[in-house]
Amino acid sequence: xxxxxxxxGPLVRLDGVEKVFHRGTEEIRVLSExxxxxxxxxxxALMGPSGSGKSTLLNLxxxxxxxxxxxxxxxxxxIDRMSDRALSGWRxxxxxxxxxxxxxxxxxxxxxxxxxxxxxxxxxxAERRQHVATALAMVGLAHRAKYxxxxxxxxxxxxxxxxxxxxTDPTLLLCDEPTGDLDRKAGDxxxxxxxxxxxxxxxxxxxxxxxxxxxxxASRTVHLxxxxxxxxxxx
Amino acid sequence: xxxxxxxxxxxxxxxxxxxxSIPQRRGAVAATILGVAGVVAVLIGVLSIAAGFRRAMxxxxxxDSAVVLRSGADSEMVSGFSRExxxxxxxxxxxxxxxxxxxxxxxxxxxxxxPKRSTGTDTNLPLRGVEGAAVEVRDQVKFVAGxxxxxxxxxxxxxxxxxxxxxxxxxxxxxxxGRESWPVVGIFSAGGGIAESEIWTDAKVLQDAYHxxxxxxxxxxxxxxxxxxxxxxxxxxxxxxxSVKAERQSEYYAEQSTLLTTLITTxxxxxxxxxxxxxxxxxxxxxxxxxxxxxREIATLRALGFGRGAVVVALMIESxxxxxxxxxxxxxxxxxxxxxxxxxxxxxxxxxxxxFAFAVTPRLLVQGVIWATLIGLVxxxxxxxRAARLPIAAALREL
Ligand SMILES: Nc1ncnc2c1ncn2[C@@H]1O[C@H](COP(=O)(O)OP(=O)(O)OP(=O)(O)O)[C@@H](O)[C@H]1O
Ligand SMILES: [Mg+2]
Numbered sequence: 200x201x202x203x204x205x206x207x208g209p210l211v212r213l214d215g216v217e218k219v220f221h222r223g224t225e226e227i228r229v230l231s232e233x234x235x236x237x238x239x240x241x242x243x244a245l246m247g248p249s250g251s252g253k254s255t256l257l258n259l260x261x262x263x264x265x266x267x268x269x270x271x272x273x274x275x276x277x278i279d280r281m282s283d284r285a286l287s288g289w290r291x292x293x294x295x296x297x298x299x300x301x302x303x304x305x306x307x308x309x310x311x312x313x314x315x316x317x318x319x320x321x322x323x324x325a326e327r328r329q330h331v332a333t334a335l336a337m338v339g340l341a342h343r344a345k346y347x348x349x350x351x352x353x354x355x356x357x358x359x360x361x362x363x364x365x366x367t368d369p370t371l372l373l374c375d376e377p378t379g380d381l382d383r384k385a386g387d388x389x390x391x392x393x394x395x396x397x398x399x400x401x402x403x404x405x406x407x408x409x410x411x412x413x414x415x416x417a418s419r420t421v422h423l424x425x426x427x428x429x430x431x432x433x434x
Numbered sequence: 435x436x437x438x439x440x441x442x443x444x445x446x447x448x449x450x451x452x453x454x455s456i457p458q459r460r461g462a463v464a465a466t467i468l469g470v471a472g473v474v475a476v477l478i479g480v481l482s483i484a485a486g487f488r489r490a491m492x493x494x495x496x497x498d499s500a501v502v503l504r505s506g507a508d509s510e511m512v513s514g515f516s517r518e519x520x521x522x523x524x525x526x527x528x529x530x531x532x533x534x535x536x537x538x539x540x541x542x543x544x545x546x547x548x549p550k551r552s553t554g555t556d557t558n559l560p561l562r563g564v565e566g567a568a569v570e571v572r573d574q575v576k577f578v579a580g581x582x583x584x585x586x587x588x589x590x591x592x593x594x595x596x597x598x599x600x601x602x603x604x605x606x607x608x609x610x611x612g613r614e615s616w617p618v619v620g621i622f623s624a625g626g627g628i629a630e631s632e633i634w635t636d637a638k639v640l641q642d643a644y645h646x647x648x649x650x651x652x653x654x655x656x657x658x659x660x661x662x663x664x665x666x667x668x669x670x671x672x673x674x675x676x677s678v679k680a681e682r683q684s685e686y687y688a689e690q691s692t693l694l695t696t697l698i699t700t701x702x703x704x705x706x707x708x709x710x711x712x713x714x715x716x717x718x719x720x721x722x723x724x725x726x727x728x729x730r731e732i733a734t735l736r737a738l739g740f741g742r743g744a745v746v747v748a749l750m751i752e753s754x755x756x757x758x759x760x761x762x763x764x765x766x767x768x769x770x771x772x773x774x775x776x777x778x779x780x781x782x783x784x785x786x787x788x789x790f791a792f793a794v795t796p797r798l799l800v801q802g803v804i805w806a807t808l809i810g811l812v813x814x815x816x817x818x819x820r821a822a823r824l825p826i827a828a829a830l831r832e833l
Contacts, residue, residue: 254827254831255827258826258827258830261737263737263826263827263830264825264826264827283742284741284742287736287739287740287741287742288739288741289739290737290738290739291738291739291740292739294739296737296738298734298830302730302731302734302830304451304731304734305455306451306454306455307451307454315447315735315738316738316739318440318443318444318447319440319444319738319739319740320440321440363738
C-alpha cells in the first residue's frame with residue numbers, strides 16, 4: 200500500500216491529538232494528548248462512556264473533522280491539516296463509513312445506495328454494477344438489490360450500509376456503533392459480517408461500541424475516558 | 435484526483451436526490467412553483483399589453499407608405515394644411531400613381547363620442563375624413579362587410595375594432611353624432627392596425643359637417659417603393675411653398691405608441707419586480723427547508739467523499755428546476771389567458787380609443803424564463819451555501 204506499511208509502520212497513527220469544542224464561551228476538551236496506533240489488518244473496538252469522545256475520535260481518523268492539536272497519519276498520509284477539498288477526495292479513496300442509523304438515502308434502492316461511493320471513482324457503469332453486485336452478495340443481500348431502505352429490516356439496512364462502506368475497497372472501515380440500533384440477533388449478523396471481512400479479506404476495521412458483546416468480536420479493544428485511551432475500562 | 439466527469443456525476447446524483455425527495459415536500463414545492471408562476475404570468479401578461487399595442491401600431495404602417503404633417507406638429511391633432519398644400523404633396527416625386535392619379539389621401543379627423551358595447555359609457559372615437567385613395571394607401575384595408583362609402587354622401591365605414599367595441603354598429607345602422615345621422619355602409623379590417631379603431635367618411639363631407647372649410651390635417655401617401663422615401667422627403671423639404679415634415683408611417687406610429695408602451699412596460703416590470711421579491715423569499719424558504727430536511731443526507735454524502743462544490747451546484751440546480759417549472763406554468767397561463775386577448779385603450783397622443791390584441795410574443799416568453807431563472811438562482815444560493823458549509827461531523831449527529 201503506502202511506504203509507511205512497507206516500513207512496517209502502523210496504518211493509523213495519532214500523535215498528541217487534542218480536540219476542543221467551543222459551545223458559546225464554554226470550552227469542551229474532549230480529547231487531550233491522545234496517542235493511538237492501529238496496524239493494518241486489525242479489528243479495533245473503541246469503547247467508553249457516553250460523551251467520552253468516541254465518535255469525535257473516529258471522525259478525526261476518518262477525516263471528517265480536524266484535531267485542535269496533534270497529528271493524524273493514515274497510510275503514511277498526514278490528514279490533520281488537509282483542506283476540505285483534499286479531504287473529500289481522500290475520504291472517497293480511503294475510508295468506508297458505517298453509521299449507527301445506517302444513513303441510507305431513502306429515495307434510492309439498496310443497489311443505488313451501495314453504488315454512491317463508486318460515483319466518486321473513475322469506474323464505468325458496467326464496472327460499478329459489478330462492484331455493487333459483489334458487495335451486496337458479500338453482505339448476503341443480493342436478493343434485496345432493488346428494495347428501498349424503508350422496506351428492509353434494520354439489520355438488512357445496516358448490511359446495505361456495510362456493503363456501501365466496503366464497495367470501494369477502502370483502506371479503512373470505520374463503524375460508529377453499527378449495532379447500536381439493532382436487536383441481538385440482527386446485531387450478531389452484522390458483527391459476524393464485520394468479523395468475516397476482517398478475517399477473510401484482511402480489512403482493517405475500527406468500531407465504536409458500547410456493547411461488550413460486540414467488542415468481544417474485535418481483535419483488540421481500547422477504552423476512551425477523560426480524553427485519553429487505556430487498554431482497560433476506567434474504574 | 436476527481437476528474438470533471440466524476441464531478442458531474444456527483445452533481446447529478448445529489449440533484450437526483452433532491453428532485454426525488456420533492457414528493458415528500460410537495461406543499462412547499464407547490465407554493466414555490468406557484469409563486470414564480472405568478473410573477474412570470476403577471477410580467478408576461480402586462481408586457482403583452484405593451485407588445486400588442488406596439489404591434490397594432492406597427493401593423494398600421496407599411497414600409498412604402500408615408501405620412502406628412504405640418505412641420506413642428508407631432509400628431510395630426512395639431513397639424514393643418516390647405517387643399518393647395520395637399521395637392522403639392524400628392525404631386526411630389528416618389529409618390530406612387532395609378533390611373534386615377536397619385537396614391538395620396540388628404541385627411542382630417544374629429545373625435546366623436548359613442549357608447550361602448552360593454553359598459554354603455556361614452557368613449558372617444560376618431561371620425562376620419564379620407565379621400566378615395568385611403569384604402570390603397572393603407573394596403574391591408576379589406577371590407578369584411580358592406581362597401582366603401584360613396585363620395586359626397588355622409589356615409590361611414592367602420593374599422594373592425596371600433597365596430598366590435600362600440601354599441602349598435604353594423605352595416606345598415608346609423609351613427610348619431612350631434613344632430614347628424616350617419617349610415618354605416620361597411621366594416622373593414624386593416625391587418626390589426628390602428629385604422630381598425632377608426633370610423634371613416636368622405637373628407638369633403640366631414641369638412642362641411644364640422645365647418646372645417648377646405649382644410650386638412652395630414653396627407654397619407656403610398657410611395658413608388660420603400661426606397662423612394664428619401665426622394666419624396668427631399669422634394670418636400672426643397673419646396674419653398676411647403677413647410678412640412680414627412681415620416682414613414684411605421685416610424686410615425688411607433689412614435690405615437692411610445693408614451694403608452696413605456697408606461698405599461700414600466701408598470702408591468704414594477705409589479706412583477708415586487709412580486710419577484712416575494713417569490714425569492716418563497717424559494718429561499720423552500721430551499722432552506724430542503725436543506726434542513728436533508729442535513730443528515732448531505733452530511734452522509736459529504737462523509738462518503740462528495741465535494742462541497744457539488745452540493746452547492748446540485749442545490750442550485752434543484753432551485754432552478756423548481757423556478758423554471760414555475761416559469762413554464764406562468765408563461766403557459768399568460769399565453770392562454772392573454773395572447774390575442776382583445777382590448778381597447780386610450781391612445782393619449784391622439785386622445786382616442788385604439789383597439790388591439792395582447793401579444794404574448796416569444797420574446798416575452800424568454801423574458802419570463804429569464805426572470806424565473808434569476809428567482810431560482812437568488813433563492814437557491816444562500817441555502818446551497820449553508821448546505822455546503824455544514825460541519826460534517828456535527829451534522830451527522832443530527833437525527
Ligand atoms: N460539534 C460539536 N460541538 C460541540 N460539542 C461537541 C461537538 N461534537 C461533540 N461534542 C461534545 O463532545 C463530547 C464527545 O462527543 P462524542 O459524540 O464524541 O461522544 P461519544 O463518546 O461518541 O458519545 P456517545 O456514546 O453518546 O455517542 C460530548 O460532550 C459532546 O457534547
Ligand atoms: Mg458517539
